[in-house]
Amino acid sequence: MSTIDRKTVYRVADLARLYLTDDEIEQMTVSLNKILEFEEQLKGVNTDNVEPMAQAVPGVNVMREDVVENSLPLREVMLNAPDEVEGFFRVPRIIEKD
Amino acid sequence: MPLNDYTIVIGLEVHAELMTKSKLFCGCSTSFGSEANSQVCPRCLGLPGTLPVLNKKAVEYAVKAGLAFDCDISKYSKFDRKNYFYPDLSKAYQISQFDQPICGKGHVEFYVGGEKKVVGINRIHLEEEAGKSVHSGATISDSEFSLEDYNRCGIPLIEIVSEPDMRSPEEARIYMETLRNILRYVAVSDCKMEEGSLRCDANISLMPKGATKYGTRTEIKNMNSFRAVQKALEYEALRHAKILDRGEKIVQETRTWDDIAGITASMRSKEEAHDYRYFPEPDLVPIVLTDEFIDDIKNGLPELPVAKFHRYVDEYELPEYDAELITADKDLAEYFEAVIANYKDYKAVSNWLMGEFMRLVNEQSVEISEIKVKPEDLAMMFTLQEKGVISSKIAKTVFEEMFHSGKDPETIVKEKGLVQISDASEIEKIVLDVIEKNPGPVAQYLDGKERVLGFLVGQVMKLSKGKANPQMANDYLRAALAKMVKN
Numbered sequence: 145m146s147t148i149d150r151k152t153v154y155r156v157a158d159l160a161r162l163y164l165t166d167d168e169i170e171q172m173t174v175s176l177n178k179i180l181e182f183e184e185q186l187k188g189v190n191t192d193n194v195e196p197m198a199q200a201v202p203g204v205n206v207m208r209e210d211v212v213e214n215s216l217p218l219r220e221v222m223l224n225a226p227d228e229v230e231g232f233f234r235v236p237r238i239i240e241k242d
Numbered sequence: 243m244p245l246n247d248y249t250i251v252i253g254l255e256v257h258a259e260l261m262t263k264s265k266l267f268c269g270c271s272t273s274f275g276s277e278a279n280s281q282v283c284p285r286c287l288g289l290p291g292t293l294p295v296l297n298k299k300a301v302e303y304a305v306k307a308g309l310a311f312d313c314d315i316s317k318y319s320k321f322d323r324k325n326y327f328y329p330d331l332s333k334a335y336q337i338s339q340f341d342q343p344i345c346g347k348g349h350v351e352f353y354v355g356g357e358k359k360v361v362g363i364n365r366i367h368l369e370e371e372a373g374k375s376v377h378s379g380a381t382i383s384d385s386e387f388s389l390e391d392y393n394r395c396g397i398p399l400i401e402i403v404s405e406p407d408m409r410s411p412e413e414a415r416i417y418m419e420t421l422r423n424i425l426r427y428v429a430v431s432d433c434k435m436e437e438g439s440l441r442c443d444a445n446i447s448l449m450p451k452g453a454t455k456y457g458t459r460t461e462i463k464n465m466n467s468f469r470a471v472q473k474a475l476e477y478e479a480l481r482h483a484k485i486l487d488r489g490e491k492i493v494q495e496t497r498t499w500d501d502i503a504g505i506t507a508s509m510r511s512k513e514e515a516h517d518y519r520y521f522p523e524p525d526l527v528p529i530v531l532t533d534e535f536i537d538d539i540k541n542g543l544p545e546l547p548v549a550k551f552h553r554y555v556d557e558y559e560l561p562e563y564d565a566e567l568i569t570a571d572k573d574l575a576e577y578f579e580a581v582i583a584n585y586k587d588y589k590a591v592s593n594w595l596m597g598e599f600m601r602l603v604n605e606q607s608v609e610i611s612e613i614k615v616k617p618e619d620l621a622m623m624f625t626l627q628e629k630g631v632i633s634s635k636i637a638k639t640v641f642e643e644m645f646h647s648g649k650d651p652e653t654i655v656k657e658k659g660l661v662q663i664s665d666a667s668e669i670e671k672i673v674l675d676v677i678e679k680n681p682g683p684v685a686q687y688l689d690g691k692e693r694v695l696g697f698l699v700g701q702v703m704k705l706s707k708g709k710a711n712p713q714m715a716n717d718y719l720r721a722a723l724a725k726m727v728k729n
Contacts, residue, residue, distance in 0.1 A: 159325075159517055159519065160325075161327060198320045198342075198522035198528065199320065199522060199524070199526075199527055199528060201527060203527050204527050204528050204529065204530040205527070205528075205529060205530055206295065206296065206526075206527050207295070207296045207297065207298040207301065208269075208295045208296065208297060208298065209298060209299075210262045210263050210264050210297050210298065210299035210300075211263070211264060211269060212263050212264045212269055212270070212271045213264070213268075213269025213270070213283075214269075215270045215271065215280065215281050215282055215283050215286075216282060216283050216284070218277075218279055218280060221279050221282050221287065221392075222279070224287075224289075229389055230278070230389075231277060231278040231279050231280075231391075232278050232279065232376065232389035232390055232391055233279070233329075233389065233390040233392075234387055234388075234389055234390075235329040235375075235387060235388050235389075235390055236386075236387055237385060237386055237387060237388070238328075238329060238375070238377075238385070238388055
């Protein structure tokens with residue numbers, strides 16, 4: 145069985161922009177390994193006649209017609225904006241400085 | 243030249259916005275050029291609790307594009323989340339397709355310097371656009387902050403991934419132009435590079451001539467025109483060659499093309515994750531396509547450029563050069579066909595379109611679709627010329643007027659008094675006038691210098707303001723001069 149170490153938890157947290165304390169990393173390592181253990185049980189299930197699936201919800205092809213609907217008024221769009229300039233969301237520098 | 247020692251290997255990832263009216267997963271409008279953030283809804287903003295619903299038209303368009311490139315169409319495909327943080331991506335994930343794209347392998351054919359080239363398509367997948375960043379500085383690198391507009395966020399895109407089959411920057415440009423042409427033929431994307439509805443990222447690597455193992459590649463972004471694609475790749479190939487010649491290694495990285503400086507520069511983004519942690523999109527069910535659905539789209543496909551090219555050569559007996567040039571632009575091909583519906587001298591029409599027509603189109607930098615000259619009016623102009631009502635020289639004047647005013651040729655001929663002079667007595671009068679005014683050339687002609695006749699005919703045309711029937715001018719001039727010899 146594969147296991148998750150602290151390094152992996154740290155990396156995954158970093159990718160998800162989660163800033164965890166050492167204690168939290170420890171806790172997560174334990175919890176995530178429990179999930180893996182749980183998943184290990186599934187390996188015991190016979191899936192010989194089961195097609196691989198990416199979706200547990202039954203049904204396919206849920207689609208809408210190509211019709212334009214109303215968008216939100218700008219005032220509402222900007223309700224959660226930390227910083228707004230003339231109808232734009234203003235964000236800090238994207239590329240690192242040389 | 244260091245480049246001669248290497249084989250250049252190029253692959254392109256081309257993004258084309260689909261021409262749906264609404265976005266891929268919500269009903270917001272896709273129209274271009276609206277006020278910032280005026281076409282967004284909670285889904286575009288990635289607000290918690292919102293759910294995507296797939297636009298049926300986008301699926302149809304993606305399949306249509308796939309069929310146009312001879313791709314295998316997947317009976318089963320699904321969406322995945324591509325996770326990364328970037329300010330133009332409101333949800334911090336893009337809904338894309340990872341391991342089961344809607345279209346599989348296909349290919350594109352085109353000509354490079356008369357040689358046929360086939361480039362493989364690896365896959366075409368459906369995904370959503372990101373928003374648009376406006377930078378405070380001149381470039382992204384020297385901007386202290388950026389402004390985000392999410393109108394574009396969620397517009398349907400297809401990403402066409404080529405095999406690494408291109409061997410020169412020129413091939414890459416022509417491949418890109420061919421893709422645009424085909425996508426416009428099947429009317430799934432307007433492919434305006436300047437508006438960003440057609441974009442490409444290029445992967446390039448060099449390997450020593452004869453080698454089979456590809457070298458380390460770099461990826462180039464931010465090429466905003468076909469010319470830029472070629473220029474950026476030419477620059478990057480040379481940069482690779484110089485590094486390899488020094489015995490150094492290429493750093494695998496993403497670089498941005500600076501069109502003004504004419505260089506590529508390393509793009510070090512704070513947010514670049516390199517680990518997208520793809521997983522199946524739990525909010526969308528799979529797409530399952532039936533043979534009937536695919537066949538319906540296949541049967542509705544218009545004639546594609548390659549088929550058109552062969553038909554022009556076989557049916558209209560156009561030279562390959564003409565056929566290639568006209569079919570390379572959907573609008574031009576449609577225009578050509580509309581003209582020849584009313585005038586059957588195909589080669590004459592082709593000559594005119596490639597000559598006078600394109601000259602004015604380029605000079606005025608207008609789109610062919612916006613041209614005021616109605617195809618049936620152009621056909622009428624040819625008919626007037628054939629009937630001798632106007633000369634070929636006058637035809638040019640008439641056409642220019644048609645081009646600028648959109649009036650029909652008969653009206654223009656009438657208004658401007660451009661009817662060709664075919665009245666014998668009138669032409670004779672002009673001929674005698676020319677002979678009287680040009681004693682020198684006339685004497686030369688009479689001395690046996692036949693070449694001078696051309697000059698004298700020219701004088702007749704000039705005096706008649708181009709309206710004299712050129713054949714009659716020629717005949718009457720000869721006759722009049724012959725008479726002088728006898729005398």
